[in-house]
Amino acid sequence: MRRLLTISAFLIFLTPLASADTLLAGAAQAVITPDLTGRTVYLAGFGNNRVATDVHDDLYARCLALGIAKQILVLCSVDLIGLFYDDVLTIRGSFQQKSPGSAFLIVASTHTHAGPDTLGLYGPKPLETGIDSKYLSSVDERIATTAVEAVRAMQPARLQLARDDHPLLSLLQGVDRPPLVKDPFLFVMRLLARSTGRTIATAVNWSDHPEVLGRKNTQITADYPHWVRTYVEKQFGGIALVFSGSIGKVSPLGNQVSLVDPETLKVAEDGSWRKAELLGNEIGRLAERALRSAQDVQLDSILVRTAKLYAPMYNPRFRVAEAAGVFAGRKPLYTNGEPDASTDTRDLPSLGRVKYSTGRDIQTEVDYIQFVAGRAAVAEIATIPGEIYPELVNGGVRRYVGADYPEAPLEPVLREHLKTKYQFVLGLGNDEIGYLIPKVEWDEEPPWLMNAAEPWYGEINSVGPDAAERVLQALVGLISQ
Numbered sequence: 037m038r039r040l041l042t043i044s045a046f047l048i049f050l051t052p053l054a055s056a057d058t059l060l061a062g063a064a065q066a067v068i069t070p071d072l073t074g075r076t077v078y079l080a081g082f083g084n085n086r087v088a089t090d091v092h093d094d095l096y097a098r099c100l101a102l103g104i105a106k107q108i109l110v111l112c113s114v115d116l117i118g119l120f121y122d123d124v125l126t127i128r129g130s131f132q133q134k135s136p137g138s139a140f141l142i143v144a145s146t147h148t149h150a151g152p153d154t155l156g157l158y159g160p161k162p163l164e165t166g167i168d169s170k171y172l173s174s175v176d177e178r179i180a181t182t183a184v185e186a187v188r189a190m191q192p193a194r195l196q197l198a199r200d201d202h203p204l205l206s207l208l209q210g211v212d213r214p215p216l217v218k219d220p221f222l223f224v225m226r227l228l229a230r231s232t233g234r235t236i237a238t239a240v241n242w243s244d245h246p247e248v249l250g251r252k253n254t255q256i257t258a259d260y261p262h263w264v265r266t267y268v269e270k271q272f273g274g275i276a277l278v279f280s281g282s283i284g285k286v287s288p289l290g291n292q293v294s295l296v297d298p299e300t301l302k303v304a305e306d307g308s309w310r311k312a313e314l315l316g317n318e319i320g321r322l323a324e325r326a327l328r329s330a331q332d333v334q335l336d337s338i339l340v341r342t343a344k345l346y347a348p349m350y351n352p353r354f355r356v357a358e359a360a361g362v363f364a365g366r367k368p369l370y371t372n373g374e375p376d377a378s379t380d381t382r383d384l385p386s387l388g389r390v391k392y393s394t395g396r397d398i399q400t401e402v403d404y405i406q407f408v409a410g411r412a413a414v415a416e417i418a419t420i421p422g423e424i425y426p427e428l429v430n431g432g433v434r435r436y437v438g439a440d441y442p443e444a445p446l447e448p449v450l451r452e453h454l455k456t457k458y459q460f461v462l463g464l465g466n467d468e469i470g471y472l473i474p475k476v477e478w479d480e481e482p483p484w485l486m487n488a489a490e491p492w493y494g495e496i497n498s499v500g501p502d503a504a505e506r507v508l509q510a511l512v513g514l515i516s517q
């Protein structure tokens with residue numbers, strides 16, 4: 037009798053493990069820090085000609101692979117200012133060749149402002165690229181290899197989901213352009229090995245520009261995500277990944293985000309390593325706290341929906357940069373869905389007589405992922421191909437005096453369409469097209485929003501006033517399919 041019982045218990049235990057519907061998870065990481073010996077590495081963010089002098093902490097590509105019911109999803113986070121869509125397509129091509137079976141790969145950049153220039157905009161001079169093509173191609177390959185390693189490392193796993201939305205979280209985000217809306221939601225996903233109970237990976241989704249070190253810093257660093265990962269890995273083990281969320285205009289720079297150093301009881305100095313460390317530790321602690329009340333989820337399937345889209349390019353700065361080769365051929369323009377490399381010569385107010393790319397659109401992508409358990413959606417992931425203003429995600433778009441298109445229709449608000457408790461928003465997902473700004477808040481012409489004395493910052497780093505609408509409509513289309 038005793039023996040029979042043991043056997044049946046064993047069978048019951050074994051069946052789900054062998055079933056096609058057991059969640060599998062694997063993680064892998066690789067260092068992608070550029071070698072500084074004998075070459076000039078331009079740091080991305082802030083402005084031109086900021087040359088790297090040293091490495092404070094390594095930059096990483098980190099990938100988490102999830103597999104269930106024959107669907108494999110790989111989420112990679114990379115410590116870079118951004119990767120263009122063409123780079124992501126290259127990475128996917130290489131990944132598909134090496135990967136067993138079919139899998140869907142998402143590559144999101146953390147947007148660190150202390151890493152190499154992978155967009156080209158931060159070279160020695162405004163129209164000289166900062167991209168080192170050889171290095172960037174090697175990074176693309178490294179990301180693909182890391183994604184493959186994550187897939188190969190997959191083992192039966194348990195999934196935990198957690199969130200924190202305490203109002204005080206907004207104190208960790210600074211916004212200085214109206215409306216003063218933030219997106220203070222922290223989402224955490226943890227995967228544990230079924231065999232050992234050990235953590236495979238923990239993914240943290242939070243919104244803040246990784247630029248704590250500021251423009252004076254010339255040392256390579258992942259910025260505060262480095263300390264988030266260090267904290268989380270110390271607590272739980274495994275590989276920690278940080279995904280930046282709705283980071284348009286959201287920054288920990290300045291006095292709005294004041295962190296008291298427990299050792300000195302003084303506010304950590306702006307632009308200091310200590311402030312980056314304190315912010316990273318704080319986000320890590322919040323992730324740990326959220327995980328204490330995590331929900332264990334038995335996934336049945338992962339649903340993946342993806343859409344390619346085109347958004348009109350208005351920004352003359354980007355057109356001139358493209359014609360000058362600043363993007364190193366990695367962000368081509370399109371007309372009617374076809375690559376369009378045509379140029380002409382124009383006289384522009386601030387730039388003089390310049391070569392100008394005339395293609396109409398940029399090409400990009402949005403993805404919507406649903407985790408399904410018991411036939412119901414339990415978690416969602418939406419990718420945003422740039423830096424989205426939080427009011428487009430969290431709500432609170434406003435019409436202002438001084439706006440260039442005060443009557444423009446409002447874009448859909450992302451979280452109004454998402455339906456689950458765990459809403460991961462991966463900013464700079466598969467592309468970096470710059471700021472996504474609500475059209476009614478678009479302001480390139482005086483008078484300025486709210487009759488401000490000076491223009492607001494933002495439009496200069498945006499594709500144009502229609503990009504947000506294209507991206508959000510495409511996403512809402514995927515969500516409501």
Ligand SMILES: [Zn+2]
Nearest residue numbers: 147245283423
């Ligand atoms: Zn930015």
